[in-house]
Amino acid sequence: IILQRQQQLTVQQEQGFRQLQTGLGSKLLVIDDDDLLRSFLVRRLELDGYTVHEADSVERAKGMLHDDVYDLILLDLMMHPQSGYELFDHLKEDPTLKWLPLIVLSARCDVHDKVRCLLLGANDYVTKPFQYEELAARIYSLLSRTKSFEQLAFRDPLTGVYNRRYFDHQVELELQRIARYPVPISLAFIDIDRFKTINDSYGHAIGDLVLQGLAHLLQQHLRPTDILARYGGEEFVVVMPNTTGEQAAQLLNSVLQVTNKQPVAQYEGQSFSITFSCGVSEWTAGLPTAHWIALADEAMYRAKQQGRNRVLQ
Ligand code: GH3
Ligand code: MG
Ligand code: MG
Numbered sequence: 001i002i003l004q005r006q007q008q009l010t011v012q013q014e015q016g017f018r019q020l021q022t023g024l025g026s027k028l029l030v031i032d033d034d035d036l037l038r039s040f041l042v043r044r045l046e047l048d049g050y051t052v053h054e055a056d057s058v059e060r061a062k063g064m065l066h067d068d069v070y071d072l073i074l075l076d077l078m079m080h081p082q083s084g085y086e087l088f089d090h091l092k093e094d095p096t097l098k099w100l101p102l103i104v105l106s107a108r109c110d111v112h113d114k115v116r117c118l119l120l121g122a123n124d125y126v127t128k129p130f131q132y133e134e135l136a137a138r139i140y141s142l143l144s145r146t147k148s149f150e151q152l153a154f155r156d157p158l159t160g161v162y163n164r165r166y167f168d169h170q171v172e173l174e175l176q177r178i179a180r181y182p183v184p185i186s187l188a189f190i191d192i193d194r195f196k197t198i199n200d201s202y203g204h205a206i207g208d209l210v211l212q213g214l215a216h217l218l219q220q221h222l223r224p225t226d227i228l229a230r231y232g233g234e235e236f237v238v239v240m241p242n243t244t245g246e247q248a249a250q251l252l253n254s255v256l257q258v259t260n261k262q263p264v265a266q267y268e269g270q271s272f273s274i275t276f277s278c279g280v281s282e283w284t285a286g287l288p289t290a291h292w293i294a295l296a297d298e299a300m301y302r303a304k305q306q307g308r309n310r311v312l313q
């Protein structure tokens with residue numbers, strides 16, 4: 001029995017190790033002014049399957065957090081000219097960054113620093129010098145918690161893209177963010193053309209494959225900061241920060257061209273093609289969210305009336 005237990009443990013440890021090595025497909029930001037430690041961490045984490053970006057100052061990190069989406073931050077406290085503490089204020093003020101998982105890496109082992117960081121929003125505090133394996137396990141633990149929670153609460157199970165609940169919540173946050181950093185932001189409303197005939201001709205299961213195929217195609221054309229969500233049955237919606245209405249329409253048009261040239265799904269040697277109709281709307285100052293969505297929806301409806309298979313603004 002003891003031997004069996006030991007064998008089981010080994011299998012579990014091996015599985016854990018393999019999972020650790022996949023990096024969960026996550027993107028990490030390492031912020032530390034110590035060049036040597038930073039490059040060691042980046043290389044080591046990359047070997048474990050993470051995508052890792054690095055910043056040597058709080059100022060640089062702020063810019064990167066604005067331009068890209070990260071799953072977790074590793075933050076050094078003692079840096080110049082701004083200390084790691086200054087990043088906490090920045091994160092707290094930005095609604096889209098407020099809940100980003102963060103682990104402090106610090107040579108300060110004073111209990112006051114630990115308490116202060118945890119109260120400011122850090123999820124964990126690791127003192128230097130540390131064993132890489134321990135840090136890796138803490139990163140993995142924090143990410144898998146966040147990910148499984150996110151999967152349950154915010155993702156559409158069929159397509160894996162965000163659900164409407166997440167979308168509604170996130171749109172508000174993006175608009176709050178724009179009040180602080182004014183940039184154009186656009187919304188696209190996408191509805192598959194004559195989707196009912198796909199279901200009627202080939203069955204619901206093929207319809208589901210088509211939905212997955214379109215979600216995948218859309219995702220491939222979007223930036224990490226864009227938010228793609230399944231809004232209803234065969235309706236998708238995309239929020240594109242830093243994008244004008246013209247640019248958004250152009251992007252969706254190029255996705256539409258792809259659907260006109262190649263099938264979105266294949267099953268047992270058979271190919272399934274679709275087109276969609278899309279409405280785009282650029283946000284203007286003071287426009288309430290519901291009205292903004294309605295404008296994109298109306299443009300989509302006009303696209304349907306004008307013959308489908310088009311993008312209108
Ligand atoms: P239109 O070009 O006017 O949009 O025509 P349509 O047939 O796409 O529009 P309609 O709204 O009449 O039909 C949408 C269909 O989408 C009806 C419903 O059966 C199907 N649908 C909704 N959700 C799902 C799903 O999760 N899986 C599948 N396979 N079909 C779905
Ligand atoms: Mg330092
Ligand atoms: Mg519809």
Ligand code: MG
Nearest residue numbers: 191192193194
């Ligand atoms: Mg439709």
